[in-house]
Amino acid sequence: MSEVLTTAKTPALRTEASRLVQRGRLAKLIRSPEMGAFVVMMVVIIAIAIASKGNAFNPLGLKNNLSIIAQFGIIATGACLLMIAGEFDLSIGSMIGFAGMSMTLMLKWGLPFGLGPATPMSAFFITLIFTLAWGWLIGFIVVRSKLSSFIVTLSFLFFLRGLTEVCFRFINQSTQVSGLPNYKESDWFASMFGGESFHWFYNLWYTLGGNVNQLGNQWVTGFDARVVWWLVLSGIAYFVLMKTQVGSWIFATGDNRESARANGVPVDKVRISLFMLTAFCATIFAACQVFDTNTADAAKGNLKELEAIAIAVVGGTLMTGGFGSILGVMFGAITFGLVANAVFFIPAIDGSYYRVFVGVVLLVAVFLNESVRKRITGGI
Amino acid sequence: MSEPVISAKSLTKRFGAFTALNGIDLEVYKGEIHALLGDNGAGKSTLIKILSGVHQPTSGGLFVDGKPVLFQSPRDATNAGIGTVYQDLALNPLMSVTRNFFMGRELYTGVRPFGVLRMKEMDEITHAEMTKIGINVSDPAQAVGTMSGGQRQTLAIARAIYFGAKVLILDEPTSALGQKQQMEVLKTMMRVRAYGNIAIIFITHNEVHSKLVADRFTFLALGEVIGKGTKASLASEDIRHLMAGGVAMADLEHELAAI
Ligand SMILES: Nc1ncnc2c1ncn2[C@@H]1O[C@H](COP(=O)(O)OP(=O)(O)OP(=O)(O)O)[C@@H](O)[C@H]1O
Numbered sequence: 001m002s003e004v005l006t007t008a009k010t011p012a013l014r015t016e017a018s019r020l021v022q023r024g025r026l027a028k029l030i031r032s033p034e035m036g037a038f039v040v041m042m043v044v045i046i047a048i049a050i051a052s053k054g055n056a057f058n059p060l061g062l063k064n065n066l067s068i069i070a071q072f073g074i075i076a077t078g079a080c081l082l083m084i085a086g087e088f089d090l091s092i093g094s095m096i097g098f099a100g101m102s103m104t105l106m107l108k109w110g111l112p113f114g115l116g117p118a119t120p121m122s123a124f125f126i127t128l129i130f131t132l133a134w135g136w137l138i139g140f141i142v143v144r145s146k147l148s149s150f151i152v153t154l155s156f157l158f159f160l161r162g163l164t165e166v167c168f169r170f171i172n173q174s175t176q177v178s179g180l181p182n183y184k185e186s187d188w189f190a191s192m193f194g195g196e197s198f199h200w201f202y203n204l205w206y207t208l209g210g211n212v213n214q215l216g217n218q219w220v221t222g223f224d225a226r227v228v229w230w231l232v233l234s235g236i237a238y239f240v241l242m243k244t245q246v247g248s249w250i251f252a253t254g255d256n257r258e259s260a261r262a263n264g265v266p267v268d269k270v271r272i273s274l275f276m277l278t279a280f281c282a283t284i285f286a287a288c289q290v291f292d293t294n295t296a297d298a299a300k301g302n303l304k305e306l307e308a309i310a311i312a313v314v315g316g317t318l319m320t321g322g323f324g325s326i327l328g329v330m331f332g333a334i335t336f337g338l339v340a341n342a343v344f345f346i347p348a349i350d351g352s353y354y355r356v357f358v359g360v361v362l363l364v365a366v367f368l369n370e371s372v373r374k375r376i377t378g379g380i
Numbered sequence: 381m382s383e384p385v386i387s388a389k390s391l392t393k394r395f396g397a398f399t400a401l402n403g404i405d406l407e408v409y410k411g412e413i414h415a416l417l418g419d420n421g422a423g424k425s426t427l428i429k430i431l432s433g434v435h436q437p438t439s440g441g442l443f444v445d446g447k448p449v450l451f452q453s454p455r456d457a458t459n460a461g462i463g464t465v466y467q468d469l470a471l472n473p474l475m476s477v478t479r480n481f482f483m484g485r486e487l488y489t490g491v492r493p494f495g496v497l498r499m500k501e502m503d504e505i506t507h508a509e510m511t512k513i514g515i516n517v518s519d520p521a522q523a524v525g526t527m528s529g530g531q532r533q534t535l536a537i538a539r540a541i542y543f544g545a546k547v548l549i550l551d552e553p554t555s556a557l558g559q560k561q562q563m564e565v566l567k568t569m570m571r572v573r574a575y576g577n578i579a580i581i582f583i584t585h586n587e588v589h590s591k592l593v594a595d596r597f598t599f600l601a602l603g604e605v606i607g608k609g610t611k612a613s614l615a616s617e618d619i620r621h622l623m624a625g626g627v628a629m630a631d632l633e634h635e636l637a638a639i
């Protein structure tokens with residue numbers, strides 16, 4: 001009897017609060033959502049550095065790698081925020097194709113309605129109006145119809161790709177545009193997308209004795225401009241998501257939409273805005289491509305929507321919404337960019353290896369994320 | 381006797397040909413817990429959905445502080461000080477206690493909606509409000525999904541009160557909980573009652589719970605009020621009798637014995 005009494009006494013001394021063990025900083029870091037993505041990234045960096053005998057990270061290798069990393073990062077940032085809000089966008093790739101078509105056709109054939117020749121700036125902003133309008137329409141349909149965004153954006157994947165081809169044929173007679181003037185040399189606006197950045201970095205490298213070509217001169221002069229776009233977009237996305245009111249709304253919308261709505265979160269506006277954001281990211285992606293290469297064709301951006309989603313997931317974003325990390329997406333973009341580019345540095349492999357890798361990493365990431373979610377929600 | 385905070389007069393609600401509520405009168409006073417009792421399908425949820433602006437009445441009137449009101453949406457009801465706490469609705473499990481507490485009403489500096497969150501201040505308020513109502517959250521950054529059902533219910537109640545609810549509607553707040561957590565919610569209700577300026581409408585199927593905390597009772601059956609009164613005026617037998625929809629316990633016992 002007395003034994004029963006003592007065991008019955010213990011619970012009274014313990015409170016609910018004392019059941020939550022305070023964790024140290026290191027333990028918190030290890031449990032953070034981007035940890036998995038960070039580990040995968042480090043493994044890939046080391047493996048590629050060894051397999052390419054360091055060539056992947058020589059001055060030119062670094063420039064080329066960061067170029068594709070930034071491309072991935074730009075669209076994955078938009079995809080990540082949208083996924084946190086609980087929606088998908090499968091139209092990103094087709095939106096890239098559409099934006100590239102729109103800009104190059106204007107640059108080649110002039111502005112619509114006979115408004116005269118286009119400049120890079122006018123071509124970009126008119127295209128941006130189109131793509132934001134598409135993004136708004138997609139969001140509006142999703143919000144109003146209550147259909148899954150998967151289906152709605154899948155239909156826009158086909159629609160926008162087809163529309164791009166039709167416009168090319170109708171206006172240009174061919175599904176590609178090439179031989180545009182090299183705008184980035186003469187036009188500051190075009191060089192913001194197609195030019196170079198971080199000259200100081202490569203200058204410093206040269207001054208320190210590296211970055212020298214076979215003639216003994218400075219080898220590489222700077223990163224592609226899109227690296228700046230990637231860093232700026234990621235920085236803003238991180239700040240907005242973690243520190244501002246609308247960031248809280250994005251999480252709330254994806255976590256439990258009805259509860260967010262009941263508490264006065266404008267969930268429809270949040271979702272429509274984020275569909276416009278993915279369209280914006282696709283347009284930036286296309287502008288960087290167009291003003292870098294001075295070309296466009298109807299197949300540009302193909303499959304990019306799936307890569308963007310894959311990167312977001314590998315970065316720790318939950319498929320079901322309500323949870324994700326911009327830092328993780330940056331790690332994911334670095335991982336994917338390095339592996340996609342590895343064919344240029346490691347002679348023994350080709351593009352097939354990239355797809356094998358993506359398949360494996362994606363599956364592993366989904367398992368990891370599921371365990372993260374269980375840990376955070378206590379298994380609900 | 382002072383004026384009721386919220387009252388309904390001859391409230392009727394029809395869903396097509398079906399009459400869910402037929403001439404309901406209800407008076408709820410501040411500082412009291414008002415138990416709304418009745419069998420499944422009696423119309424309790426329909427009644428509180430009208431009080432919280434989800435449904436509009438077919439006829440009859442609603443009065444807040446004696447003045448007639450017309451709630452077109454839950455927002456209208458919230459603005460009039462009617463806070464409804466549903467069991468499942470209105471919490472986001474992956475988000476922190478603080479972010480849940482201030483969801484949709486965040487404190488920020490700057491321009492809406494890009495204002496910077498005053499996270500520290502919100503953490504402090506959340507912690508203080510939760511402590512006041514009887515739960516010591518050690519870490520306001522803890523995800524709500526890791527809290528117990530009773531704690532979540534309490535969080536939702538604390539939130540409704542902090543944002544100015546003078547009438548708190550709880551639809552079966554204890555139904556999905558274990559014994560200990562049911563008591564936790566009842567304790568929370570008694571603490572809120574002790575504030576003195578808040579009325580609580582409490583829907584439950586649990587006779588013991590209603591007798592433990594309620595000051596006043598209203599019984600519904602088949603969409604009509606079949607009895608009402610204060611705790612003092614109702615005998616224990618009456619309560620049981622009315623909860624079962626007016627069927628005498630003795631009759632039920634006969635029926636059971638006959639099987
Ligand atoms: N939207 C609706 N359309 C049609 N009938 C409805 C609707 N909502 C409720 N009813 C009907 O009204 C009646 C009362 O339902 P209500 O949910 O108010 O009962 P309740 O007293 O809350 O029951 P319980 O104790 O089971 O929760 C039921 O017969 C129900 O089928």
Ligand SMILES: [Mg+2]
Pocket residue numbers: 424425426
């Ligand atoms: Mg009910």
